[in-house]
Amino acid sequence: NAGVTQTPKFRVLKTGQSMTLLCAQDMNHEYMYWYRQDPGMGLRLIHYSVGEGTTAKGEVPDGYNVSRLKKQNFLLGLESAAPSQTSVYFCASSYSRLGYTFGSGTRLTVV
């Protein structure tokens, strides 16, 4: 099925550990995004990409890095996880005004 696939779906990290979240889309969308969702704060944009090889900072980029080496993949990295990064992470892709397609989310807990 066409869509956005996020891996993993759940993860528990210890403070200071690193990890990479993978987002893959098979719709040939140019734009891809990483959001985090926290209670009472909605979804906030971490980083985004307007095409292969490009990335840009969103609203809350500190502590995260991203890469878009291939058009279909958008990776979100945490170099040194902190408890403040405990959240649900969503990847999304977009083409023109047709709206977004969201992944099913990754629940990350940093202890």
Added chain:
Amino acid sequence: AQTVTQSQPEMSVQEAETVTLSCTYDTSENNYYLFWYKQPPSRQMILVIRQEAYKQQNATENRFSVNFQKAAKSFSLKISDSQLGDTAMYFCAFRPLQGAQKLVFGQGTRLTINP
């Protein structure tokens, strides 16, 4: 920068009733899109309805309709004949017409439909 505000953290109604969720936004842009997304307990983000700011007619999708007041920067969602399956978090979102198509979300409203 654009901001989106949902002033109702939680709402609860009885099945078959009509409920209205509020959303206001702030922008200096003249052309943009507004969205309502539904997030059930499965966590999936589901597009409920979309409104283009240059269209004066309010968007409607079956039991879901919006009241778009551009001058007041208000975008409320009305759910008619509410059903148990409508229980979810609802997010209002704004997207400029131009640029990187970034969505700006409100804080969300948790809606519970009671039997």
